[in-house]
Amino acid sequence: MSGGKIINNISGNGGGLVVWGNFYMSGGSIIGNTASGVGGCMVLEYGVFTMTGGTIAGNTANSGGAIYMGTGNPTFRLVTGIIYGSDEDSDLANNATSAAALYSSGTAQYGYFDGET
Numbered sequence: 001m002s003g004g005k006i007i008n009n010i011s012g013n014g015g016g017l018v019v020w021g022n023f024y025m026s027g028g029s030i031i032g033n034t035a036s037g038v039g040g041c042m043v044l045e046y047g048v049f050t051m052t053g054g055t056i057a058g059n060t061a062n063s064g065g066a067i068y069m070g071t072g073n074p075t076f077r078l079v080t081g082i083i084y085g086s087d088e089d090s091d092l093a094n095n096a097t098s099a100a101a102l103y104s105s106g107t108a109q110y111g112y113f114d115g116e117t
Helices: none
Strands: 005-007 017-020 023-025 029-031 042-046 048-051 055-057 060-063 067-069 075-078 095-098 102-104 107-110
Touching: 102 107
Parallel strands: 005 029, 017 042, 023 048, 029 055, 042 067, 048 075, 060 095, 067 102, 075 107
Antiparallel strands: none
């Protein structure tokens, strides 16, 4: 995803996306999605999600308001970009009863990865 928006979707799990492979986000926005279960923005079950730009904001779920990493040993790599945490005074906040920004049962890495995707 290099641009555009995934916005205002509703689902049981993975309000915006359910990823069963690799997902690369270098721009665009995933905003205002809702899951009644897990992963307001996305459920990452398997594979690697690499974020080098863009915004994830205003998503809501019971657990993992922004991103829910499932049990399939997924990896999330945040190089740059914005993922809002919980802030009840902001429309940009990702919200959840448990883990507003990221619920991880996999590997979460932050920083520069020397060209790996």
